[in-house]
Amino acid sequence: MSVSLRGVEKAFAARSAAPIPVLHGIDLEVPDGEMIVIVGPSGSGKTTLLRCIAGLEELDRGSVLVGGRDVTHDDPGERDIAMVFQELALYPHLTVRANIAFGLKARKSPPAEVAVAVADVARTLELEPLLGRLPSELSGGERQRVALARAIVRDPTAFLLDEPLSNLDPALRTRARVEIRTLQRDLGRTAIYVTHDQVEAMTLGDRIAVLRNGRVEQVGAPLELYDHPASAFVGRFLGTPPMSILSSEVLTPDRRKAAAFGIRPERVRLADADGDVKATVEVVEHIGSSTVVHLRTSHGELLARTPGRDVPQPGETVMVSFADRDIRFFESEDGRAVTP
Template sequence: MASITITDVSKTYPGAKAPSVSGISLAIRDGELIVLVGPSGCGKSTLLRMVAGLEDISGGEVKIGDRVVNRIDPADRDIAMVFQNYALYPHMTVRENMAYGLKNRRTPGPEIEARVTEAARMLELGPYLDRKPRALSGGQRQRVAMGRAVVRQPSAFLFDEPLSNLDAKLRVTMRGEIRRLQKRLGTTSLYVTHDQLEAMTLADRLVVLNEGRIEQVGAPLDIYLRPASTFVASFIGAPAMNLLDAELDGARLRLGTSVIELGQLPGAKGAVTLGIRAEDLVPSATGLPFRTDFIEELGAQRLVHGHIDGQPLVLTLDPAMQIDSEMRLSVAAAKLHLFETSTGKRIATAARSGLAVPQPA
């Protein structure tokens, strides 16, 4: 068990102009499950691999526990890693796969046996111990890969998109298993994924990365409710948050032909980006004029695509609700998110209450 402290870490590949990871600092508490999430090429895997010791660190410092590990071999960092393609040794049985790391560490035989048996019991791999990986299904292989990490009893687990090769249904099951296992063992974990749903459901804390920098760190719900930038707003949550061009005029927010009274002065003026979650929009007698384009059925709810004053908008509605080709929408004032148009940064606003009913200008 250990904390992981990442201080001002950066990585520039030889020959590359821009750094892949630049100046990232992150303190991971003991026993915490941190998920690094971002689009491909955002540097999340590079960061993980630097913690693992598979990539050299160009600048900054990585500490596992109290030990700076920048120059320490991956084998001696006391970590275990689960790879996207499982990376099981194809010629070894499940048992040998799990025991290999322990054998290299000269763990006594009976202890290896005990740990492998325990891990196999935990992961329900008992009947497969003497099979080769090729005789296993994708989900079972992934469990073996986890078993290989578990038997080592490391101070940290590193997961590099472990569920990306599984089909959708299995992914949900395995997600639950990883969560349960991690809670049970209480091992500090760093988990990389590009899937925002996986990130939301697994994380104690989420780290959203973009272009090698941290966009936002926080609990999943905090990030969902208060995204720090338009990037985070559009990346976290499905459907993505609606982002609309609007204009601030004192406490009045002008959106196309409508005006929303904010009731208080925000700390900005002029052109801003207004963010509204699809589920925060409700049909009402008056409000934003919405024109319906098409509907996506999700079963439990409906996604209604359309536009207001030429800007595309999505809202989720109960399937029982009637949908007209033209509707009026309103939104709670507290559910409005304002971002600077130029930088995409969130504009701090105090908590508001009441329903913001837009009026025709």
């Protein structure tokens, strides 16, 4: 079922000052079966937004609709949604089996149905050998799978996932990411996934919503956001290494269409003689598959990513060039995009 947010506002009371606004009128439509990733830096309000959808925070203004039904004033348990918490929040005294069954028992499902549902989910997530264990006897990856199992066993209309992979090591995170994506597609349920990791955002989401200071900066498909960021912030936030934002003064006057421009590192070409900008090599990072060169220009830092390993060394001066089609113009170095 779809999830809709309409003008969601939330502020937190402060002891000695006026309430601190966290969400400023968020509007978001998540169609049925879509996985949307809400991404943003720490303090951007993404977890608060998720908690508002779950009903764990009361809205100051606005409404939350699940499947077209206004659930703004419903208790969390009445919204027919499931949530996976960042710290997973498994019940430490209950076995894996009892953890998974908890929600069904809380809703007074018949014991036979509970047993069948738990067995099904345990099979899907390969948890069968672990059903008798306590959470303290599981690895990080296993706990994460139990938390997922607990969410899907109730067959809710939508899933909320709050940085569920943040406590896993990088190798496990990659695998878990694929598992979550596959599971969500198989179940066909709407999912709202919060993360501050832009790689997770790019790889998991059908769409991405970038949040900044409690406002939606841009919503769209991952590659759309990557290629056409609506602001310098989105350009910098998505992509590793990030988009370089420079003053347009480094360009020849005929090419300047706004105060600043952005360029993706893989679009920057290093040239020996002819080029647009003179730069000094500061740092060279060999990633393996490619090399990232940190360059200093007269108007700021510029990153270049090249597939080869034969690159200029720190201290050398190089010319760099970029094609017009690869440049994205912004009102300022922290401003909105300017459409050519």
